[in-house]
Amino acid sequence: MEDKIKELVYDAFEIERDIEYQFKKLYGLTFVFKNDATIIKKRLSSNSLTPVGIIYEENNEYYFAPLDRNVSISDVVREYVKYLK
16 A cells, blocks of 8 residues: 555656665775665755765675665675676
8 A cells, every 4th residue: 555655656746766876995995875866857856875884805705894774785786796897
C-alpha cells in the first residue's frame, strides 16, 4: 500500500531521485560519499553529499569501513569496481 501511494505522489509531482557514489583518494585511503539529488518537475529541489565509509587496502585485499549503518554495501562495491576500471 505504501509503495503505491509513494509511486502515485512521485508520478503526480514528477519526482526523480538520483543517487550516485563518489570516491576521493587521500593518504592511501579512499573516502566514499553518497550524492543524493531530488528533482521535482525537472528542477533540482535538494541535494546532499554524505560521507558513508572508507575503503582501504591491506595485504592485497580491499576492506570497507562503513560510517553509516544504512548504506548499501553492495551498491558501494559495484560503483567502486566501476571507478577502478
